[in-house]
Amino acid sequence: MTKEQLGNVILESQHQMYATAKAILKDDHDCADAIQETIVKAFAKLDTLRKDRFVKTWLMRILMNECYNICRHSEKVLPIDQYMEQIETPQKERENYGELYEAVQELREELRIPVVLYYVEDLSCREIAEMLDISKGAVQKRLARAREKLKNRLEDKEAAGR
Numbered sequence: 001m002t003k004e005q006l007g008n009v010i011l012e013s014q015h016q017m018y019a020t021a022k023a024i025l026k027d028d029h030d031c032a033d034a035i036q037e038t039i040v041k042a043f044a045k046l047d048t049l050r051k052d053r054f055v056k057t058w059l060m061r062i063l064m065n066e067c068y069n070i071c072r073h074s075e076k077v078l079p080i081d082q083y084m085e086q087i088e089t090p091q092k093e094r095e096n097y098g099e100l101y102e103a104v105q106e107l108r109e110e111l112r113i114p115v116v117l118y119y120v121e122d123l124s125c126r127e128i129a130e131m132l133d134i135s136k137g138a139v140q141k142r143l144a145r146a147r148e149k150l151k152n153r154l155e156d157k158e159a160a161g162r
Contacts, residue, residue, distance in 0.1 A: 001052045003043060009055050010039055016056075016121045017063055023116040024067040024109065034066040041066070057130045064113075064131065103153045111146040114139050 010017075017038065021031035041062050049058050104115055113132065117123045118139075123131075125139045132139070 001046065001049060001055060003046060005052075006042060006046055006055065009059065010042070013056060013059060016123075017060070019116055019120050020060060020063055020113070021067055023113050024064065025070060026105075030067075030070050034063060034070055037066045038063040054130070057127065060131045061133070099154060099157060100150070103150050103157075106153070107146055107149060111142050111149065114142045115146045115150075118143055 014035075017035050018031060021034045022028075025031050025034060038059065042059055045062075049055060104112060107115065114128050117128045117131070118125070125136045125143070128139045129136045
């Protein structure tokens, strides 16, 4: 794969990269840092890509590792009320999917990332399994658990609102 081809893949994947970084990091500045570092490393390590067809998986794996590095080095702890004020979602999205968005953000990371990759980024379970370095069955189980938790959480909120 050439550097030009890699650049095109990065441009095509920018939305997916942002959504994945946001699912792990939440802070836009940290997301931007992780994406930038991912791009630099991808170009520097292009010779380590074994098969061109796995370039997206390889790129997303680098991104996830960068996100985890930022998490490890970051000691940002915010009270939940300040965190909720800082969530930057488009107004229309908040109006239409506010409760669902909040419920997804409250999921543990191991469940939240597959949900975002599957439902927002429209990746297959096989692609997610490759990115997360887990089995396809594990992805399916995590999605099922996440759906159940989301269903319960939304039902509880609805019952509390009556």
